[in-house]
Amino acid sequence: MAAKDLSATPDDVLIRFRGVRKEFASGTVAVEGLDLDVRRHELLALVGPSGCGKSTTLRMVNRLVEPTAGQILLDGDDIGAGDPVALRRCIGYVIQHVGLFPHRTVAQNVATVPRLLRWDRKRTTDRVDQLLDLVGLDPATYARRYPHELSGGERQRVGVARALATDPPVLLMDEPFGAVDPVGRRRLQIEFRRIQEDLGTTVMLVTHDIDEAVQLADRVAVFSKGGVLEQIDDPVRLLAQPANDTVAEFVGQGRALRLLGLGTVDRADLSPAGAVASGATIPLGTRLDDAFSALASSSKDSLDVVDDGQVVGQLSASALVDSLQRLTESGRD
Numbered sequence: 338m339a340a341k342d343l344s345a346t347p348d349d350v351l352i353r354f355r356g357v358r359k360e361f362a363s364g365t366v367a368v369e370g371l372d373l374d375v376r377r378h379e380l381l382a383l384v385g386p387s388g389c390g391k392s393t394t395l396r397m398v399n400r401l402v403e404p405t406a407g408q409i410l411l412d413g414d415d416i417g418a419g420d421p422v423a424l425r426r427c428i429g430y431v432i433q434h435v436g437l438f439p440h441r442t443v444a445q446n447v448a449t450v451p452r453l454l455r456w457d458r459k460r461t462t463d464r465v466d467q468l469l470d471l472v473g474l475d476p477a478t479y480a481r482r483y484p485h486e487l488s489g490g491e492r493q494r495v496g497v498a499r500a501l502a503t504d505p506p507v508l509l510m511d512e513p514f515g516a517v518d519p520v521g522r523r524r525l526q527i528e529f530r531r532i533q534e535d536l537g538t539t540v541m542l543v544t545h546d547i548d549e550a551v552q553l554a555d556r557v558a559v560f561s562k563g564g565v566l567e568q569i570d571d572p573v574r575l576l577a578q579p580a581n582d583t584v585a586e587f588v589g590q591g592r593a594l595r596l597l598g599l600g601t602v603d604r605a606d607l608s609p610a611g612a613v614a615s616g617a618t619i620p621l622g623t624r625l626d627d628a629f630s631a632l633a634s635s636s637k638d639s640l641d642v643v644d645d646g647q648v649v650g651q652l653s654a655s656a657l658v659d660s661l662q663r664l665t666e667s668g669r670d
C-alpha cells in the first residue's frame with residue numbers, strides 16, 4: 338500500500354468507514370455502526386464528549402486498534418487486508434504528548450521515518466531542514482537541540498515535522514495542540530492549516546476544543562457516547578443548524594460568537610468613515626469575533642477600519658449583527 342500513489346484516482350473519498358464497530362475485551366463499545374467518508378485533502382475534525390470514541394476511531398485508521406466489525410478502506414483498499422507496518426508508513430500520527438525520543442536531537446527525531454526507509458544522508462538532511470523551516474523552527478538553531486531544550490510549543494512543532502517527514506497522504510492528529518498555551522496554540526493552528534493546505538494532506542484531527550474544530554476544519558464530525566456519529570457538516574452549517582439537541586448542546590451556547598469567528602470584516606460591512614474618528618481601529622480582514630471584542634471594550638458604538646494605513650470606513654454594532662445574520666443564513670439551505 339505504501340508504494341501506491343494515493344493522489345492518482347479521481348475518487349473524492351480517501352478514507353471510508355463502513356459499518357465499523359469496536360468493542361473492547363472489557364465489553365465497552367467505543368464505536369458503533371460507523372459510516373464515515375473522509376474526503377481527499379480535507380481536514381476533518383472529530384469532536385464529542387470525553388470517552389465518545391474519537392481516539393479509537395482515529396487509531397483504527399493506522400491499525401493501532403483493530404475493528405471488531407466493519408471495514409475501513411483507504412483509497413478503496415481494505416486496510417485490514419494489508420501489512421500494518423507499510424500502512425503506518427503512509428500515515429503520519431501526531432499525539433498530544435508528542436512522544437519525541439528524548440535522547441535524540443530534533444534533527445534525528447524528524448529523520449525517524451526517512452531513516453527507516455533508508456533514505457541517503459543528503460536527502461534526509463535536506464528534508465529535515467526543509468521541514469523545520471516549514472514549521473517555523475530555524476534549522477541552524479534547533480536541529481541539534483534535544484527535546485528537553487524546547488518549549489512545549491516547539492516540541493509540538495517538531496512532532497508535526499516528524500509526522501510530515503515523508504509527506505504522507507494521511508495525517509492523524511490526536512489533540513496535537515493540547516499542550517500549548519492559548520496564544521501559541523492559535524498561531525500554531527494557523528500555521529498548521531497553511532502547511533496542510535500547501536501539502537494537500539488529508540487530516541483527521543481529534544480535539545476537545547469545539548473552537549479549534551470550527552476554526553480549522555473543512556468539516557466537523559460530532560460524536561456522542563458509544564461512538565455514534567450525530568452530524569458531519571462544514572463549520573458554518575454545524576453552528577447555524579445543529580442536526581439535533583445532542584449536537585446543539587455540544588456546540589454550546591457560544592454558537593453565535595463562534596459563528597462570528599468564522600467571518601472577517603469585509604468592505605461591504607462598512608459605512609463611510611465619519612468626520613470624527615470613532616476611537617479604536619481594527620484592520621480590514623479582522624475576525625468578526627475579535628471585532629466584536631474590540632467594539633465591546635471601546636466606549637464608542639463603531640470602530641474605524643484601516644487598510645494599508647488608511648481608514649476605509651466604520652464598522653458599527655448593527656453591521657456586526659447583520660454579518661452574523663448573513664453567516665447564519667449561509668449555513669441554512
Ligand SMILES: Nc1ncnc2c1ncn2[C@@H]1O[C@H](COP(=O)(O)OP(=O)(O)OP(=O)(O)O)[C@@H](O)[C@H]1O
Pocket residue numbers: 361362363365366367385386387388389390391392393394545
Ligand atoms: N484499550 C482499551 N480497552 C478498553 N476500553 C477502552 C480502551 N481504549 C478506550 N477504551 C474505552 O472506549 C471508550 C472510547 O474511548 P476513546 O479514547 O476512543 O474516547 P475519546 O472520545 O477519544 O475520549 P477523550 O476525549 O476522553 O480522549 C471509552 O469508554 C474508553 O474507556
